[in-house]
Amino acid sequence: MEEPLSATAQGSSRLTDVSLLKNVLATSSNSPLEHLIKPSSQVYLSKLTTLGLQELLAQPSALQTQSHHLTSSLTSLTHTSYPTFLSLHQTTNALTTSLTSLSSSLDSLLNSSLPALEACAGGWKDKTDSVLKDRSKARMVLEQHEKIRDLLDIPILIDTCVRNGYFAEALSLVSHAKSIAENASATNKPPPLLLSSVLAEIHYSIIQMLLSLLTTLYEPNRKLPALYKAVNFLRKMDVFGPGSPFASAQTTSLSVVDGERLGDATDGITSEEQIALAFLVGRETCLRSTLEPSGKDVLRMTNNPGLDEREKEDLARYLKKYIDLWREGVHDVITQFTTIFLEKTSPAAQALLAARKTANGHPKTPTSATISPPSYQEWARLRSLITTYASRALSAHLLPILTPSLPCLSLTFLPSLLTQLTYCSTAFARVGLDFRTILSTLFSSTVAEVVSNDMRSAREKFVARFQIPASALSSIRTMSRAPKWEQPSKWLLGSATPNMHAAPPVPVTPATPLSASPFLSQGPPHIPPQILASYPPIAVYTNALLSVLNGLRLLAPTSIVETLIKMLDDEILFKSGDIILSYIKAYCNEHQLQATVDGSSGDARNDEETEKEHQHRVLIAFGQVFFKVFVPFMRRALVEGVYSTKLDANFTSGGELLPGIVMDWEDFALENEGESSGSEDDSGTDEGS
Known part of the structure; x- marks a missing residue:
């Protein structure tokens, strides 16, 4: 029972804080303080505090014995394991060298290589962004290859259709291209360069189509079906509408809201009126080219002051031919214009008929109270346009030829010409161009002039014998x-x-x-x-x-x-x-x-x-x-x-x-x-x- 008590007593006397003992030993011995502060020294000093006096006194001899024992053990170990120690020494030196080299390498890596690598990595991203974008575009092009090919084929197809006269198909392709452009612009982003290029080529083809249609109006041998077709395609193209690049400044001032045109029709020239003007200009050019050869023959004969009977007969024949050409040409223009722009199938006439149907009472004649101003005024202006053209065709082509040439004819040729012109005027009266009153005045003055000239010629021949x-x-x-x-x-x-x-x-x-x-x-x-x-x-x-x-x-x-x-x-x-x-x-x-x-000589008679x-x-x-x-x-x-x-x-x-x-x-x-x-x-x- 004593041993447990002594053990308890010993265990209870162990010091946890041996700092004082450490200081005492450091001052009383030559041992350096670094040996005393080691953890093993701390444990040993703490253990010494638990020993009794006898044990403390026996500690130097025990430590010395243990030291000799360790020394002999080490000596024997050295003799027996010196190769191992040599190898361990070499290995330790090599390890130390390797660790030193590794340390320097790590320092170089951390100080220079890693920053350079980080910088290169940042530059690599910048350099590869464009390549990645190009690859992305290329990948997108590959993915959308069929659509892009179809888009690129649109200008070629439109140009082919225009060259071969398939205008309806060309307009369908144009509508398809416009829908693609509208879908692309719905994102509020500028259209891609490819789409802009395609639209530019389409615009060029549309201009060629417009020129082809306008050229049709200038061809002399074109009849009503071809002209009607050309005008209808011009209407579908809407080349003179408010949104067209060919529209005038006045036309573009008109606005369209919910499909209805705002503003009075007198604010500007409508698209239908501009097409009608283009039609009349083209047909006027054809008429002028048709009349020019016969007109030159008539003027050539008229400029000759002295005409014999044969030349007068030739002049009368040229005049009859000129009148026939003028009658046919002007009558064709008037009937074609009336059919295309004033009949029920024309847009203006359809608007007029629709306004009449919606009016109360269905009046027979249009009035400003029953018919909307744009439709009626456009229709009325189209009618006044053809009336103006007919008057101009009479005053610019027929009368300037008849006025100087009729007095050069003999009286025998005038009745047939008057009959021809009277029939011509009667035919034109059906389309609103009755110029018989002009013929009456013209032929009256012509007959008076011809009779006067012929009588003066007879008088000059008569009095020539009575010269004193x-x-x-x-x-x-x-x-x-x-x-x-x-x-x-x-x-x-x-x-x-x-x-x-x-x-x-x-x-x-x-x-x-x-x-x-x-x-x-x-x-x-x-x-x-x-x-x-x-x-x-x-x-x-x-x-x-x-x-x-x-x-x-x-x-x-x-x-x-x-x-x-x-x-x-x-x-x-x-x-x-x-x-x-x-x-x-x-x-x-x-x-x-x-x-x-x-x-005076006084001679007889x-x-x-x-x-x-x-x-x-x-x-x-x-x-x-x-x-x-x-x-x-x-x-x-x-x-x-x-x-x-x-x-x-x-x-x-x-x-x-x-x-x-x-x-x-x-x-x-x-x-x-x-x-x-x-x-x-x-x-x-x-x-x-």
């Missing part, structure tokens, strides 16, 4: 003998005239008006008096004027009767009579001058004087027939023979100069008649003596 010799005028001034005149009996009288003592009809006295002459009511107005045949110049002149009046009888506008009678009186009869009177006066004055010169008196009577008779037979007959031939108007005292129309020259002739004739009778009395007295 210049020597006759000088002889009158100097009282000298003039050369002989051409004897009037040789060229004024016909071979069938028996003698000159057959007096002409009763003269018109100055107190008797020209309209009251008895010759104005004797005989038919279309048959010339027989006495005119005795005087070839008058007969030829009469035939020339009657030929003009016969041509006038085929086409005699009543609106120009006063113009013609004034022209006949003042320009034809007056000027002819004035020249004849001047010629006769000059001849008579020359005769009197020669009689005065010859009578000889055969030469008798011949001169005979020539004098021929001239007086010629003048009497001209002024008292020819002049009244020609006036009756025009007024009564052509226009069936009674030429009597109540007829007030006529020239102002003709009565004056007739009265001058009457005075001259009476004066010469008195002188002639006096000379006859003198000759009778001489014979009696």
Whole structure:
């Protein structure tokens, strides 16, 4: 029982804190403090505190014995295991060297290699991002290969369809491409470069399609089906709509909300109106190209001032051809425009009919109260557009050709041309272009001009024989003998005239008006008096004027009767009579001058004087027939023979100069008649003596 108690006592006396003992031992021995603070030293010192005195005293010898024992054990171990120690030493040195190298390698790795690796890893990411993106795009391209190929084939297909005329298929492909673009733009992102390139190529193909359709409108031989098809495709393309790049600034100002167009139709030109304008411009170009060759032929003939009958016939043939081409061309344009833009199938007409159906009461005629302004105004403006074109086609193509060329024709060609133009106007009246009133004015002025020119030509040929010799005028001034005149009996009288003592009809006295002459009511107005045949110049002149009046009888506008009678009186009869009177006066004055010169010698009248008196009577008779037979007959031939108007005292129309020259002739004739009778009395007295 003592041992447990001593053990308990010993165990209870163990010190846990041996710091004081450690300090004591450190100060009293030469042992370094580092050996005393080791954990094993701490345990041993703590164990010493539990030992008794005897045990503490025995500890140095026990420790020494144990030290010798350990020394001998180590010695024997060294002798027996020295190879192991050598190997362990070498291994330890190698391990130390390896650990040192490993430490330096780790330091190099941590200080230089790892930062460089981290930097390279960061740069690698930046360098591989573009490659990864390209690979991603390439992978996406491979995944979407079929769709991309279809997308790339769209411009080629559209171009092929446009080149071969499959416009409907081309528009379907365009709609498909637009839907793809709209889906791509729904993400609020810019379209990919590929899609933009495809859309640009499609836009180019659409422009080519537009040019092809517009070219159709400019082709002369295109008929209504082809034109109708081209216009319908232009409508489907909506190339002139608000969203089109071809639209005008005014058109783009119009807005569309919920499929309905806002704003008044007068704010700008609608797409339908622009297509109609393009249609009219194209067909106008075709019409101009069709009319140009015939128009050049007509103008070439018109610019030639002197046309013979054959050339006038050629000109009439060119005019008929030009009129036929103009009629066919303009009629085709009007009917085509009406069919395409104004019939029930046109968009404007459909809008108009829809507005009529929705209006209360279903009115027959459109009004602003029953029809929506855009539809009705667009339809009305389309109608006014074709009306304007028809008027322009008349004033720009037909009238500029007819106005200068018709006066160059003979009267015989005018009735057929008027008939052709009248039928043409009647046909155009069905489409709202009746220009018969213009024809009336045009042909009236043309007939008046042609009749005037033909009569003037006949007058110039007639009066050309009555030119007074210049020597006759000088002889009158100097009282000298003039050369002989051409004897009037040789060229004024016909071979069938028996003698000159057959007096002409009763003269018109100055107190008797020209309209009251008895010759104005004797005989038919279309048959010339027989006495005119005795005087070839008058007969030829009469035939020339009657030929003009016969041509006038085929086409005699009543609106120009006063113009013609004034022209006949003042320009034809007056000027002819004035020249004849001047010629006769000059001849008579020359005769009197020669009689005065010859009578101063006191010789009797000889055969030469008798011949001169005979020539004098021929001239007086010629003048009497001209002024008292020819002049009244020609006036009756025009007024009564052509226009069936009674030429009597109540007829007030006529020239102002003709009565004056007739009265001058009457005075001259009476004066010469008195002188002639006096000379006859003198000759009778001489014979009696």
